[in-house]
Amino acid sequence: MPHRVNRRWVLARRVTDEVSEANFRFEEAPVPDLTEGKLLVHNRWLSFDPTQVLMIVQRDPAAPDEGGLPLGEVMHTLAVSEVVESRHPEFSSGDIVHGHMGWEDYTVTDGTGFTPVYRVPDGVPPEWAVGALGLTGLVAYFGVHEVAQPKAGETFVISGAAGGVGSIATQLAKIYGLRVIGIAGSRAKREWLLEEAGVDAVIDRRSEDVGKRLSELCPEGIDIYFDNHGGPTLDRVLEHLRPGGRVVLCGITSLYRADPAPPGLQNYASLIMVNGRMQGLLGRDYLPRRSEAFAALLPLLRSGRLKSKEDVLSGLREAPKGLARLFSGDNVGKQLLRMDEPPAR
Numbered sequence: 062m063p064h065r066v067n068r069r070w071v072l073a074r075r076v077t078d079e080v081s082e083a084n085f086r087f088e089e090a091p092v093p094d095l096t097e098g099k100l101l102v103h104n105r106w107l108s109f110d111p112t113q114v115l116m117i118v119q120r121d122p123a124a125p126d127e128g129g130l131p132l133g134e135v136m137h138t139l140a141v142s143e144v145v146e147s148r149h150p151e152f153s154s155g156d157i158v159h160g161h162m163g164w165e166d167y168t169v170t171d172g173t174g175f176t177p178v179y180r181v182p183d184g185v186p187p188e189w190a191v192g193a194l195g196l197t198g199l200v201a202y203f204g205v206h207e208v209a210q211p212k213a214g215e216t217f218v219i220s221g222a223a224g225g226v227g228s229i230a231t232q233l234a235k236i237y238g239l240r241v242i243g244i245a246g247s248r249a250k251r252e253w254l255l256e257e258a259g260v261d262a263v264i265d266r267r268s269e270d271v272g273k274r275l276s277e278l279c280p281e282g283i284d285i286y287f288d289n290h291g292g293p294t295l296d297r298v299l300e301h302l303r304p305g306g307r308v309v310l311c312g313i314t315s316l317y318r319a320d321p322a323p324p325g326l327q328n329y330a331s332l333i334m335v336n337g338r339m340q341g342l343l344g345r346d347y348l349p350r351r352s353e354a355f356a357a358l359l360p361l362l363r364s365g366r367l368k369s370k371e372d373v374l375s376g377l378r379e380a381p382k383g384l385a386r387l388f389s390g391d392n393v394g395k396q397l398l399r400m401d402e403p404p405a406r
């Protein structure tokens with residue numbers, strides 16, 4: 062591809078406080094060479110996840126490059142991409158794939174990485190493949206369906222309720238017949254949760270006392286807590302668990318940038334008193350079972366019973382904004398970016 066350039070964002074400065082465009086540098090480079098066993102893809106949709114900050118955050122000022130993504134390297138992401146050229150036995154040009162790519166127009170990959178590259182099933186829109194049916198949807202589905210073991214009528218509380226994972230998990234909990242209370246951080250999220258997702262109540266984590274509101278809304282306690290925040294929110298919820306209560310540990314958005322990490326949980330012993338359990342799940346370990354999640358979620362998405370709420374930025378230039386919005390809390394639904402066409406030279 063001699064007349065194409067690869068526009069890309071590389072890491073320029075590690076994150077010490079807020080994530081912003083100043084942490085990255087936009088540059089142009091030649092399209093990478095393709096060698097045996099690899100495929101060249103054109104990235105079409107980029108996904109943003111709070112854990113991406115872990116590879117660029119500065120933990121030890123004395124060793125700024127210690128661990129994580131080295132300065133000058135292309136920022137990593139999950140993406141849906143089109144195979145342009147393949148010297149890999151399992152892929153052909155024209156395939157639409159999901160995998161571990163970069164904030165760039167073109168990526169060369171051997172198909173391995175944090176998540177292995179796989180072909181997106183025919184008829185699945187790319188924005189679903191990278192969101193509601195990507196890792197985001199997998200953790201929501203297996204977290205609610207399998208880890209939480211829900212029973213109709215139970216009380217389900219979820220933090221990050223109107224985010225990418227949260228927007229799917231929240232709606233699934235309603236579909237399973239649970240009473241759902243969402244914890245969220247903005248008026249736009251509150252409105253979406255009440256008007257579109259049909260939750261029973263919303264707690265605004267910024268303007269309300271979460272513990273007090275949980276006492277008011279759940280006088281008989283909480284059966285399931287789906288945790289996207291970690292830290293103090295989890296501690297508050299633990300005080301309200303009912304006998305047999307389950308906590309699904311999905312993420313710790315409130316802690317990814319915390320340095321030093323705050324002191325540990327104060328209320329974990331509540332689990333003893335209620336014979337409760339707390340269980341984590343790692344989405345990529347469920348990838349081999351993605352056809353189960355697809356079989357459950359696709360009909361719901363197609364019928365409109367489950368809405369894929371997406372917050373879509375446009376054009377590669379906006380990529381740093383995509384990550385920053387997860388920490389400012391501006392995203393409503395899954396934060397995605399639809400790529401623009403690279404310049405032909």
Ligand SMILES: NC(=O)c1ccc[n+]([C@@H]2O[C@H](COP(=O)([O-])OP(=O)(O)OC[C@H]3O[C@@H](n4cnc5c(N)ncnc54)[C@H](OP(=O)(O)O)[C@@H]3O)[C@@H](O)[C@H]2O)c1
Pocket residue numbers: 109110111112196197200220221222223224225226227244245246247250266289290310311312313314315316342343344345386387388389390391392394395396
């Ligand atoms: N286990 C896995 O395999 C797996 C896979 C994917 C994602 N995850 C995790 O799932 C969680 C949700 O991911 P997502 O992609 O759907 O992100 P998201 O919820 O769409 O976006 C992040 C949200 O976190 C909240 N937030 C930001 N800073 C915060 C802070 N300091 N304290 C508390 N809340 C804060 C904001 O929502 P509010 O203002 O509304 O609270 C923000 O919109 C993340 O922790 C992510 O790492 C885990």
